[in-house]
Amino acid sequence: MEYEEIFKKYFPGLTPDNRVFCPYRVCPIGAHIDHQFGIVSGLAINEGIYLYYKARKEALVELHSMNFKGKIIFDVKQDFYINKNWGDYAKAAMNALFDQGYKLEKGFYGAVIGTLPIGGLASSSAVILAYIVVLSRINGISLGSKELIKMAYLAEHKFLGIHIGKLDQNCEIYCKKDYLLYFDTLDNRIVNIKKSEKMPSFRIGIFYSGKSRVLKDSAYNIRVSECNEAATVLKKYAGISWKGTTDNCLREVSKEIFEKYKTDMPDNLKKRAEHYFSETDRLEEGINAWKLGDINKFGHLIFESGDSSINYYESGSPELCKLHCIAKNTPGIWGGRFSGAGFKGCYMAIVDSRYTRQIGEYVTEKYLEVFPELRGKFSVHFCDTADGMTYL
């Protein structure tokens, strides 16, 4: 069924005015360090969230989703509370606009379509960006990219209470097809680095583990606090002035300080910091490998990033960890890791375009040997890099 037909099915007799599309992203190297103001990399993919909409004169928003049951209805002038259901992403978007001084008068009929299963692809950020764009469009508000990103970040951080960094929104807006996004989350510097001509043709494999979990129900915030605590502890050991326990971040501490004091650190904090510093080094090496078109090296570093997420950041689920083991032994996969935070959801891999069919079959067979109950839920998708959201 055409996506527009899905809108018409939910809203018989209505035709959408328009649609917005926001791509998902994968993060090959630089995982879990954006909330510490680290340096990250990202690729947008040609799958994502469509929001088909028809503006209304009145303030009501009515939403349906292809991925979630039930209909959501709220008033953009007064329903600010968060309900703990899938409509909260729209509410958070509306709250962020309000927080930034924008008054909304008009609502819309909307149909949300996520083209891949949920988990690890930054669908929260994609859907929030889509809601902000639609709400601002129909209310005559014009937003620049920076403001849009700031609001999407606020929506998740302040209104949904997830202590995310700035990776997702920036990738979903600024990525470019065939370019790797290099993003310094401290000073917001972004460089898009073109794929080298020497790089063999690759595709991005997305392996959905068959189990989803949204970030707000995961250990995400606990890990962020541990990183902040690790920074505080290191500053104390080194005699550097420190702020409140939650206000220090690992970017403010040098690797030399970590090396000097790491044996004194509590085990969990030492591991989180180990991940931060090693991931930062891998990122720089990975960028060089990408520039040189050295896909073996680039892929190897992605695998190492995945190992570090498992061993030091301790974020994998049994299903994602299994996929990591399988991917490392699959001919034609250059590198792979959890595509996002790693609390269930999807695994991403850089794969040789010539062997996608064999890779899909091999991974599926090996995975279902271990998790036969996930047959029918586990899925494999091959995608390509894509441009960030076009929203004007």
Ligand code: GLA
């Ligand atoms: C989620 C968060 C991001 C980032 C990644 C892990 O996608 O929203 O800010 O921390 O996890 O790299």
